[in-house]
Amino acid sequence: MGPFPISCYGPAKSFDSSPCTSSEIIPNKPNKSLDFWYIAPHDRKTLTRLIMPYMAARIPRRYLLQTLLEKHTWLSEILLPARRQKEDVRLDFLQQITASFWKSPRRTIEKLVKLTRTWFFTLLRYTYRTRFFNGSTTCRSDLEVPDIQSYEAQRYISELTESEVHRLVCVSNKYGATFYRSSYKSVKQCPAWTRFCARIQTFCDAMGLFAPPRDPEQSLEELQNNLSSLVLRQEWLRTTAHLDETAVLARGTARYVKELNGRVASAGLINLNLAEETRQHVRTLLQQYNKLQSTLATSSHPQQCDSNVSAELQRQRRAWEKELQCLRSRIEESEAVTERQLVTLAEQTKKGCTNISHPTVPSNEWRRVEVLVACRWLLEHLPAPNSKQQGFGNRWRLFWQSQWKQYKQGASCEDHPLHALVGDEKYNRVGKGLYGTLSSFLHEYGRLRIDPLNSDVQRVVDSISPVHYNSNGQIDIEAERRRWVK
Numbered sequence: 001m002g003p004f005p006i007s008c009y010g011p012a013k014s015f016d017s018s019p020c021t022s023s024e025i026i027p028n029k030p031n032k033s034l035d036f037w038y039i040a041p042h043d044r045k046t047l048t049r050l051i052m053p054y055m056a057a058r059i060p061r062r063y064l065l066q067t068l069l070e071k072h073t074w075l076s077e078i079l080l081p082a083r084r085q086k087e088d089v090r091l092d093f094l095q096q097i098t099a100s101f102w103k104s105p106r107r108t109i110e111k112l113v114k115l116t117r118t119w120f121f122t123l124l125r126y127t128y129r130t131r132f133f134n135g136s137t138t139c140r141s142d143l144e145v146p147d148i149q150s151y152e153a154q155r156y157i158s159e160l161t162e163s164e165v166h167r168l169v170c171v172s173n174k175y176g177a178t179f180y181r182s183s184y185k186s187v188k189q190c191p192a193w194t195r196f197c198a199r200i201q202t203f204c205d206a207m208g209l210f211a212p213p214r215d216p217e218q219s220l221e222e223l224q225n226n227l228s229s230l231v232l233r234q235e236w237l238r239t240t241a242h243l244d245e246t247a248v249l250a251r252g253t254a255r256y257v258k259e260l261n262g263r264v265a266s267a268g269l270i271n272l273n274l275a276e277e278t279r280q281h282v283r284t285l286l287q288q289y290n291k292l293q294s295t296l297a298t299s300s301h302p303q304q305c306d307s308n309v310s311a312e313l314q315r316q317r318r319a320w321e322k323e324l325q326c327l328r329s330r331i332e333e334s335e336a337v338t339e340r341q342l343v344t345l346a347e348q349t350k351k352g353c354t355n356i357s358h359p360t361v362p363s364n365e366w367r368r369v370e371v372l373v374a375c376r377w378l379l380e381h382l383p384a385p386n387s388k389q390q391g392f393g394n395r396w397r398l399f400w401q402s403q404w405k406q407y408k409q410g411a412s413c414e415d416h417p418l419h420a421l422v423g424d425e426k427y428n429r430v431g432k433g434l435y436g437t438l439s440s441f442l443h444e445y446g447r448l449r450i451d452p453l454n455s456d457v458q459r460v461v462d463s464i465s466p467v468h469y470n471s472n473g474q475i476d477i478e479a480e481r482r483r484w485v486k
Helices: 044-056 065-071 073-079 091-103 106-136 143-154 163-172 178-189 193-208 216-224 227-298 303-359 361-380 391-410 425-432 436-444 455-464 478-482
Strands: none
Touching: 044 106, 044 163, 044 178, 044 216, 065 073, 065 106, 073 106, 091 106, 091 193, 091 436, 106 178, 106 216, 106 227, 143 178, 178 193, 178 361, 178 425, 193 216, 193 303, 216 227, 227 303, 361 391, 361 436, 361 478, 391 425, 391 436, 425 436, 425 455, 436 455
16 A cells, blocks of 8 residues: 555645655554644644554554563453443452562553553554444444454454545545544543553552542653652551561560469469468477477376377377378479479460561461472473463463373373373363463462462362472472473
8 A cells, every 4th residue: 555645635735745654564663652642623634644654554463452461461450341330440450460560660660551552552543443444423442352352353453545544534524633533532431441540540549659540641650750659658568567466466475474474473472371371380289299298297197197198199290290291292282383384484485475576377388389389480491491482371371282282182101290180171271371370379379378279270280290309409390391291
């Protein structure tokens, strides 16, 4: 196709002598700033020179929205369709993007700006062309991400003919600048774009940028400008939360120590009282003994008295010995109880202090996370490193599909990781998406660590997890590849 026609303007409205742009190729990347796509009323010159090259030319695959989403799969969650007829905008849609932001804030903002510009251009071109080809005066800006596969194969990516460009530019009563501005306004008000803007604003608010709703590109730029203060604020909130948790643990431990101290003090007081009672009883027995001795000395019947005194002394002696034995047993028992309480207090105090510095985590939970991390590492390194497919998720999916098909067609090696899985198609579906499943779990470990994996996912993880390790404890990747490739 040749350059855009401009003869329809006539001599009185001719433009400058610069050559017109060909509609065969995009003149530059279409992810322009949102202000680029606005034109003033009746501004047909801007429409012809700047806008039409992007509306009429064929789009190379590298500029398609789907290409951006395949390269950065975590961006797709912000474009998901609404779950309800009237969406309640929440942060539920933005879990992966939030995790990516705190991992690499500047890179995440750059990708969101690129997504914002690409998504607006996609909606604008789709709406503009749909209204032109269908001859409808009503806008259809209801494009969703699941429709991308279908519209890429239709008129969206194709090149317009010279006659179609002529109609869109020169037939002013029906098309021209007014027709383009109508499509532009419709995109600004369509559900797909307003929902996207709301989610961008929700994301900015969640990151700590509390500003009135505005253009999503401006919101992201404001977030970039305030990035340092927002990161410092997040770190401060995390530190404050940790200090609050530590303070709660410390107060709980202090109360428990105080309670144990009271119990020990009470036991000690009981022992002191018991000892005092014993001494008092011994003094009483001595007084009785002295009284008997005095009676013996003054008696007129020494022999009889001596016999009576001896018998009484024997009886009293047996009574004293029995009483002293009981007292000794009570004292020993009280001392043993006190010693056990002191040992228990020391252990519990040590445990309380340990809990303040090192909150306990079940060892089996660490083991579970270690297995998932090792499996995710294996998924990244099993495919050939010289693969032309970009993205670990895509490389793993192609590797899985190849292995599944090969093993299903005749492989019979019993130590192959797929030996116990082939034959049930649900495991094939789980395996193809396993990289994304494990990535989601690890990104959200703080919220999901107590939730078990789905039984089908756990079955696949158990089958393909690494089993070969070097002497230094590292995974032997070559031995693992030999398990798959026979």
